[in-house]
Each structure stands twice: as C-alpha cells, then as structure tokens.
Amino acid sequence: MTHAARRAHRLGLLLLLVTTAGWALNWPGMKILLRDWPPMSSRGVAGVAASLILAALAWRAGETLHVPREAWPRLLFASFTNVFAWMGFGTLCMVWLSVSEGTLLIYTMTLWATLLAWPILGARPGPRQIGALVLGFAGIGVLLGGQGFALGPDKLIGVGFALAAAVLFALGTVLNRKALPIPPLASAAWQVGLGCLPMLIFGFLVEAPRWGALSASGWAVLVYMTLVPMGLCYVTWFATLRLLPPATASTGTLLVPLIGVISASLVLGEPLGWREGAAMVLVLGGVTLALRKA
Structure with missing residues (x-):
C-alpha cells in the first residue's frame, strides 16, 4: 500500500468513526427529545430541515437535483423504506423500548435481508448465512426473554415498530x-425530504406539538439531530464509501x-447488564457474519 493509499485509508477510518458516533448518539438523544415532543413531529421537523441543508450542500458541490422521470417510482420506494419506515418507525419504537432494545432489534436488518433475498x-x-441467522435471532431471544417473554402490550407495540423498521429497510435493500441515477448528496436530500415530510404533516395535524414545550435539552437534541446525524453524517458517510471498501464501511x-x-x-x-451484553454480542456477531463474503 502506497503512502497516499495509507493516508486515504486512515482518513476513511476517521470519517467512519465520525459517522457512526454521530448516528449512535442520536439514539439516546431521541429519548431525551421524546420527553418534550411527540415522535413523528420530532423526526419530521429535523428531517425536513436536514433535507434542505443536504440539498444546499449538493448544489454547492455541483450535484444536480434533477430526478429523471423513470427514477421517481424507485426514489419514492427508497424514501419509504430507507427513511419513513427506518427513521419513523425507529423513532416510534423508542416511546416503548429502551435504547438497547430498540437499536439491537432495528440493526437486525441485515439478517432480514438475508431471509428476504431467498x-x-x-x-x-x-452455512455462513444460516450461522448468522442463528446467532442474530438467539440474541433477540436473549434480549426479549429476560422476563420469560412476558411482554406487556406497550412493549409489544415497541417491538413491532422496531422489527417493522428493520424488515422494511431490509426489503428496500x-x-x-x-x-438510483441521482448523485449521492442529492439522493439523500430527496429521500430524507420525501420520507420525513409525511411525518411532519402527520405530526402537526395529529400530534399537535407545542414549541413552548421544548426544554433547553430538547432544543439542543433537535438541533443536533438536524445538523449531525441527518446532515454531517451523510456527508462523512459518502466520503467514507469513497475511501474504504464497502464491506469495511458496512461492518463499521x-x-x-x-x-x-x-x-x-x-x-x-439505562440498564447495561449481562442480558444486554449477551444480546449485543449475539446480534452484532450474527450481523457481522452476514456481512462477510462467503
């Protein structure tokens, strides 16, 4: 590996760390925001604002925002699976689940993609994929079996939304x-905007959030969610994909x-005991195995 290649690889790893940290901190941040605001309004406001920022960045980078007519059906489908279902249902599940429960269930999407691809x-x-499925679903069993699978109605609603987010994202994959025949940042701007606009409309028509209900921490999380995980992290993610192999980026x-x-x-x-630790090892071990090439 040349010196320039090593530098590019190190930069890619740094950008990957920035991306994953930015996305990861959004999960506990969402729990804080949900104390003040309802879920669809929270995600809708941040998403629509972020889509405008991404569109401005795409235009600044010289990317066209034009969408070919034949690409619209695929763009709308991607917006539904990648944003509305993934972000919307993923946010809704946080109303009833802890961060450990929600994130581990949602990040089984690679396992569901393996099943749906059949x-x-x-x-x-x-054999490798079967082993991945066994590990991953064993992790789900450990995660949800702490009380002998005696899940109450509220917990079941949260589990349902988390699994719906994972399965629909996997279906889209x-x-x-x-x-899509659209440049990366422009594609992200369109998908985030089209996926979050229905959440924004539903939120303000049905949930009727009050701006005055936002505390200082709620405002901080709303601004963070708009600028970092739904703005900066898309930029660093696409840069990561240019510098690192896709398998490395995906596993990261x-x-x-x-x-x-x-x-x-x-x-x-939130609790972080043996049950959460074992479930994390099993689920992430299964997903890692599924991501590896046979």
Whole structure:
C-alpha cells in the first residue's frame, strides 16, 4: 500500500468513526427529545430541515437535483423504506423500548435481508448465512426473554415498530439493489425530504406539538439531530464509501448500536447488564457474519 493509499485509508477510518458516533448518539438523544415532543413531529421537523441543508450542500458541490422521470417510482420506494419506515418507525419504537432494545432489534436488518433475498432473489442462505441467522435471532431471544417473554402490550407495540423498521429497510435493500441515477448528496436530500415530510404533516395535524414545550435539552437534541446525524453524517458517510471498501464501511456501522447502548447507559442510566451484553454480542456477531463474503 502506497503512502497516499495509507493516508486515504486512515482518513476513511476517521470519517467512519465520525459517522457512526454521530448516528449512535442520536439514539439516546431521541429519548431525551421524546420527553418534550411527540415522535413523528420530532423526526419530521429535523428531517425536513436536514433535507434542505443536504440539498444546499449538493448544489454547492455541483450535484444536480434533477430526478429523471423513470427514477421517481424507485426514489419514492427508497424514501419509504430507507427513511419513513427506518427513521419513523425507529423513532416510534423508542416511546416503548429502551435504547438497547430498540437499536439491537432495528440493526437486525441485515439478517432480514438475508431471509428476504431467498424468496425474492433466489439467494438461498449458505452455512455462513444460516450461522448468522442463528446467532442474530438467539440474541433477540436473549434480549426479549429476560422476563420469560412476558411482554406487556406497550412493549409489544415497541417491538413491532422496531422489527417493522428493520424488515422494511431490509426489503428496500433487497429490491433497490441498483443505485438510483441521482448523485449521492442529492439522493439523500430527496429521500430524507420525501420520507420525513409525511411525518411532519402527520405530526402537526395529529400530534399537535407545542414549541413552548421544548426544554433547553430538547432544543439542543433537535438541533443536533438536524445538523449531525441527518446532515454531517451523510456527508462523512459518502466520503467514507469513497475511501474504504464497502464491506469495511458496512461492518463499521455496527459501532452505532454499540456506542448507542453504552451512551444511553451513561447519559440516561439505562440498564447495561449481562442480558444486554449477551444480546449485543449475539446480534452484532450474527450481523457481522452476514456481512462477510462467503
């Protein structure tokens, strides 16, 4: 590896760390914001504002915001699976679940993609993928089996939203394998905007949030969510993909639930015992195995 290649690799790793840390800290931040504001309004406001920032950055970078007519159906589908379902349902589940429960369930999306690829693409799982599924779903069993699976109605609602976010994101991954004919930042701006606009409309029509209800910490999280995980992190993520192999970048995102769970324990005082630790090892071990090439 040349000196320039080593420098690019180190820069890629640094950008990956910035990306994963920014996304990870959003999870405990969301729990703080939900004390003041309802979920869809919180995500909708931050997402629509972030989409405008991303569009400005795309324009500044010389990317076109034009969407070819034939790309609109795929763009709308990607906006639904990648943003509305992933971000919206992922935020809703935090109303009923802890950060450890929500993030670990949501980050099983790679396992669900492995399962969905079988009937949809005919990609039958091999021994490595089967091992990944066994590890991942064993982790879910440990996570949810702490009280003998005696989950109350509220907890079941949260689990349902978390799994819906994971499964729908996985479905989008399987069906949207071909890249959209739109530059990266412009694509992110469109997807975030189209996915979050319905949340914003629903939030202000149904949830009716009050700006005065936002505390100082709520405002801080709302600004952070807009600028960092939904703004800066998209820029650093696309830069990471230019500097690191996709497999390295994808595996690196497993730091998101790890950092998120640890930070939630430190900031929110959420439990972090043997059950959460074992579930994390199993789920993330399964996802890592699924991400590796056979």
